[in-house]
Amino acid sequence: MDKLLSGYLIATDNPKGIDIILNPFQLYTIPLDDWISKIINFVVDNFRPFFQAVSLPIDWGLKRIEWGFTNTPPLIFIIIIGLIAWQLAGRKIALYSIISLTLIGFVGAWEQAMISLALVVTAVLFCLVVGIPVGILSAKNDRLERIIRPLLDVMQTLPSFVYLVPVVMLFGIGEVPGVIATIIFAIPPLIRLTNLGIRQVSSEVIEAALAFGSTPWQVLWEAQIPLAMPTILAGINQAILMALSMSVVTSMIAVPGLGQMVLRGVGRLDVGLAAVGGLGIVLLAIMLDRITQAVSR
Numbered sequence: 001m002d003k004l005l006s007g008y009l010i011a012t013d014n015p016k017g018i019d020i021i022l023n024p025f026q027l028y029t030i031p032l033d034d035w036i037s038k039i040i041n042f043v044v045d046n047f048r049p050f051f052q053a054v055s056l057p058i059d060w061g062l063k064r065i066e067w068g069f070t071n072t073p074p075l076i077f078i079i080i081i082g083l084i085a086w087q088l089a090g091r092k093i094a095l096y097s098i099i100s101l102t103l104i105g106f107v108g109a110w111e112q113a114m115i116s117l118a119l120v121v122t123a124v125l126f127c128l129v130v131g132i133p134v135g136i137l138s139a140k141n142d143r144l145e146r147i148i149r150p151l152l153d154v155m156q157t158l159p160s161f162v163y164l165v166p167v168v169m170l171f172g173i174g175e176v177p178g179v180i181a182t183i184i185f186a187i188p189p190l191i192r193l194t195n196l197g198i199r200q201v202s203s204e205v206i207e208a209a210l211a212f213g214s215t216p217w218q219v220l221w222e223a224q225i226p227l228a229m230p231t232i233l234a235g236i237n238q239a240i241l242m243a244l245s246m247s248v249v250t251s252m253i254a255v256p257g258l259g260q261m262v263l264r265g266v267g268r269l270d271v272g273l274a275a276v277g278g279l280g281i282v283l284l285a286i287m288l289d290r291i292t293q294a295v296s297r
Helices: 002-013 015-022 032-071 074-089 091-106 110-140 142-157 160-171 175-199 203-211 216-245 247-253 258-267 271-296
Strands: none
Touching (some): 032 175, 074 091, 091 110, 110 216, 110 247, 110 271, 142 175, 160 247, 258 271
8 A cells, every 4th residue: 555655645746647647548558459460360270271162052052143143134123023012012012023123224324234233143042051040059058149149249349341351362352352341240140039039939839839848859840930920021121231231342343333432432432323322322321121021020
């Protein structure tokens, strides 16, 4: 106590000592940026082949979906989407989908819209493959849920631009790294809502299913997942919207599509070009949102 008091008296007699007391952070700064850079460089030097192998199925799926979207005649594509929307969401959403896609075509953004739609569909498909099983496992295992929760918090709160640096270092630039960054950004709400939907299934329903001789696997597939489906579809809806919102960010790593139009418009101060790209993103987002909401209802 006497040492602390004497140190305080010396600090108050010295103006610099007062500054140190008021701002102790000037004595030492944790080199967190250097540590993270060293970790990323280590991973790039030693595990780059692994990450390149991870990108192969994404590249394979993306090329085929993009080829199908861009090589389908626009009129046939509009009719197909209109029929799908009619069956899933009704006449109003089908009419909106037809009008939106027609407007996108007439403003000269059809090809870019098809590329963006292919990127979103690919990202959401991989989100489903990974996110729903992880959500189900976290609903069944409290310990796993406690481990995953802070990771999801970081993934949802981290600025989307931050994802681009490690993704570019591990996967390079182009469409596949853009899809990977989109998957990382869009998957947290799907995992959370899948977990929530499974946990909200009534315990009485589970007990009744077990009483009639159902196995745990049958309880999951025939009781829990069907009852949790509206919540899971809400997670899919959020993943789709977040994937579309990521299209402008991923355009910074040479990902084509509507986001690239917005980026070029901003770079050239071309308000018209940026507005066309933004309008296309908004129309696609509303169309996909209304369809998925109708399916969940």
